[in-house]
Amino acid sequence: MFNKTAIRESKGDRLFMFLIYLFLSLVLIAVAVPLIYIVSSSFSSPQAVVTGKVWLFPVDFTLDGYKAVFNNPQIGVGYLNSLFYTVVGTTINVILTIMLAYPLAKKTLYGRNFFMVLLVITMMFEGGLIPYYLVVKNLHLLDTRWAMILPGALGVFQVIVARTFFQTTIPDELAEAAELDGCSDIRFIFSIVLPLSKPIIAVMTLMYAVGHWNAYFDALIFLRKPDLFPLQIILRNILILNTVDASMMADVSQMQAQQGLKDLLKYSLIVVASVPVLIIYPFVQKHFVKGVMIGSLKG
Amino acid sequence: MPRLNSRLQTEPSLDQKHPLQLKALPEGGRGRSRRKQIMRHWQLYLVLLLPVLYLIIFKYVPMAGIVIAFKNYNVIKGIWGSDWVGLKYFHQFFDSPNFWLYIKNTLGISFYGLIVGFPAPILLALALNEIRNGLFKKTVQMVSYAPYFISTVIMVSIIVVNLTPNVGMISKFFEMLGMSNTNFMGIPGLFKSIYVWSDVWQFTGYGAIIYIAALSGVNPELYESAKVDGASRIQKILNIDIPSLIPVSVILLILNLGNIMKLGFEKIYLMQNPLNLSTSEVISTYVYKVGLLGSSFSFSTAIGLFNSVINLILLVSVNYIARKLSNSSLW
Numbered sequence: 001m002f003n004k005t006a007i008r009e010s011k012g013d014r015l016f017m018f019l020i021y022l023f024l025s026l027v028l029i030a031v032a033v034p035l036i037y038i039v040s041s042s043f044s045s046p047q048a049v050v051t052g053k054v055w056l057f058p059v060d061f062t063l064d065g066y067k068a069v070f071n072n073p074q075i076g077v078g079y080l081n082s083l084f085y086t087v088v089g090t091t092i093n094v095i096l097t098i099m100l101a102y103p104l105a106k107k108t109l110y111g112r113n114f115f116m117v118l119l120v121i122t123m124m125f126e127g128g129l130i131p132y133y134l135v136v137k138n139l140h141l142l143d144t145r146w147a148m149i150l151p152g153a154l155g156v157f158q159v160i161v162a163r164t165f166f167q168t169t170i171p172d173e174l175a176e177a178a179e180l181d182g183c184s185d186i187r188f189i190f191s192i193v194l195p196l197s198k199p200i201i202a203v204m205t206l207m208y209a210v211g212h213w214n215a216y217f218d219a220l221i222f223l224r225k226p227d228l229f230p231l232q233i234i235l236r237n238i239l240i241l242n243t244v245d246a247s248m249m250a251d252v253s254q255m256q257a258q259q260g261l262k263d264l265l266k267y268s269l270i271v272v273a274s275v276p277v278l279i280i281y282p283f284v285q286k287h288f289v290k291g292v293m294i295g296s297l298k299g
Numbered sequence: 300m301p302r303l304n305s306r307l308q309t310e311p312s313l314d315q316k317h318p319l320q321l322k323a324l325p326e327g328g329r330g331r332s333r334r335k336q337i338m339r340h341w342q343l344y345l346v347l348l349l350p351v352l353y354l355i356i357f358k359y360v361p362m363a364g365i366v367i368a369f370k371n372y373n374v375i376k377g378i379w380g381s382d383w384v385g386l387k388y389f390h391q392f393f394d395s396p397n398f399w400l401y402i403k404n405t406l407g408i409s410f411y412g413l414i415v416g417f418p419a420p421i422l423l424a425l426a427l428n429e430i431r432n433g434l435f436k437k438t439v440q441m442v443s444y445a446p447y448f449i450s451t452v453i454m455v456s457i458i459v460v461n462l463t464p465n466v467g468m469i470s471k472f473f474e475m476l477g478m479s480n481t482n483f484m485g486i487p488g489l490f491k492s493i494y495v496w497s498d499v500w501q502f503t504g505y506g507a508i509i510y511i512a513a514l515s516g517v518n519p520e521l522y523e524s525a526k527v528d529g530a531s532r533i534q535k536i537l538n539i540d541i542p543s544l545i546p547v548s549v550i551l552l553i554l555n556l557g558n559i560m561k562l563g564f565e566k567i568y569l570m571q572n573p574l575n576l577s578t579s580e581v582i583s584t585y586v587y588k589v590g591l592l593g594s595s596f597s598f599s600t601a602i603g604l605f606n607s608v609i610n611l612i613l614l615v616s617v618n619y620i621a622r623k624l625s626n627s628s629l630w
Contacts, residue, residue: 024439027503031446034468035446049466109343115351122354124611126358127364129583129599133590134367135364151357153353186346214448216452221587232452235450235453236452239456263466273450278445
């Protein structure tokens with residue numbers, strides 16, 4: 001960062017810096033404006049949205065869209081289901097990841113390389129969709145809540161990240177000293193490793209939780225009962241499967257009022273569904289950046 | 300990422316140096332010392348049991364299930380009881396009229412995505428690295444990471460909503476330029492661009508994190524001496540920043556190239572509609588439709604296996620080339 005402290009800058013450099021700021025401002029606008037547009041539209045009247053009056057600020061402020069969202073029983077069920085899958089799934093994810101990552105970080109564990117190879121092979125080669133589906137089917141997990149939790153109980157990439165973290169933050173000497181004092185491996189995990197690993201546990205929790213909240217593929221292939229659907233499947237049914245119809249109806253004038261409310265519901269729904277993730281995001285942003293760096297640079 | 304694993308695997312084991320080990324070695328033979336080594340961490344093997352069971356059930360059993368690609372899978376007879384048919388389903392796929400279309404669509408979207416999506420985070424990181432740490436920089440970073448957290452379903456909804464004729468922001472923008480009432484999602488020729496550029500919008504900020512971290516690790520003395528030599532900012536970027544990003548970029552490029560046939564199912568499937576299928580049907584969506592919706596389990600598995608094998612070959616060969624050309628490689 002030393003180049004930023006220069007006192008005198010040449011003309012070329014100043015022009016260059018101007019271009020950099022211009023570029024970054026354009027990036028900022030390009031990312032932020034579509035998001036702002038969605039939020040503003042969700043608070044605007046259907047007519048204003050349909051006639052294209054909304055750009056950056058809400059026009060004819062209304063909460064109709066949100067009322068429509070909260071009056072839809074499907075959305076409530078999906079919300080609760082997603083919450084369940086996220087909480088239970090993430091808990092299992094984090095526990096299993098640590099159970100695999102810590103022994104793999106232990107240099108004195110006999111057969112460590114074998115387990116490591118076992119893990120890495122799964123990153124390079126996979127059975128594919130149908131064999132995966134058949135395993136879940138043969139375990140009689142189809143159409144149960146477990147289908148949303150067990151098949152993805154472990155993220156291989158997260159294990160690698162956690163293992164790197166354990167290797168770099170928990171000194172071998174510490175484990176050896178504890179061993180000489182008669183501390184068992186399991187007790188060492190609970191009283192030394194876990195308290196020292198809060199940052200990586202925070203990152204893992206975030207990554208897994210966001211993954212569960214946003215997942216829809218497993219639900220698409222494993223679930224048929226509507227009362228088990230997570231929010232994302234319900235979102236897909238409302239937001240995307242309706243779309244082709246919507247554009248076909250666009251020029252029928254009688255349908256426009258109804259069409260407008262339907263559009264408005266979409267904007268509100270996008271906002272409501274993104275809220276949980278956006279609430280956590282600022283709190284964990286610092287950890288999150290750190291986690292990405294542990295995973296990428298050292299890995 | 301795998302680079303680390305392989306390096307750590309080859310690193311000399313500390314076992315031999317361990318005090319407890321040294322005591323054990325002279326007494327018994329190799330067999331006894333191995334038993335001692337295992338007994339020493341018996342609790343850790345217990346801890347490993349559950350996750351290893353998971354790997355076996357949900358990763359390795361499906362790999363064994365690949366045999367149904369060579370069999371005529373029958374639900375009643377089960378995986379092992381079904382009759383062998385050899386390469387029948389592979390021939391069926393290669394001979395199908397749409398074989399080349401799906402390959403072309405898959406590779407087309409992948410390479411387009413790579414060409415645009417690979418340099419984008421590098422550019423953003425280089426630009427961010429030039430400006431002072433302050434509110435503006437923090438805002439750009441914070442805002443550009445945010446779309447990463449948006450789910451695929453919502454992302455596709457945002458795309459669709461923004462492209463809805465007359466209503467959506469982007470379609471309004473194009474209408475101002477004189478194109479009226481275009482249903483962008485229904486034009487086959489636009490599918491790739493919509494897919495790739497929305498990915499750029501969503502993932503560039505997140506992708507830049509890695510490069511920003513790599514740039515912050517550059518030795519400040521290099522910038523100092525460049526300044527003394529009178530280098531301009533562009534020269535500093537070309538001669539210091541970019542070379543320092545090469546190792547990370549090579550690794551990420553290998554990973555990306557190795558995944559070129561593994562094009563994500565979720566987003567494409569959601570973006571498909573009957574009008575754009577001619578450019579949007581890729582191998583992964585075809586596997587899903589044929590296999591789960593059409594219940595041709597064996598045929599679908601054969602296509603999936605073909606895809607995985609191509610991927611593995613790509614990954615291994617790209618890694619080999621990278622190792623020959625530069626020092627950076629996965630293993």
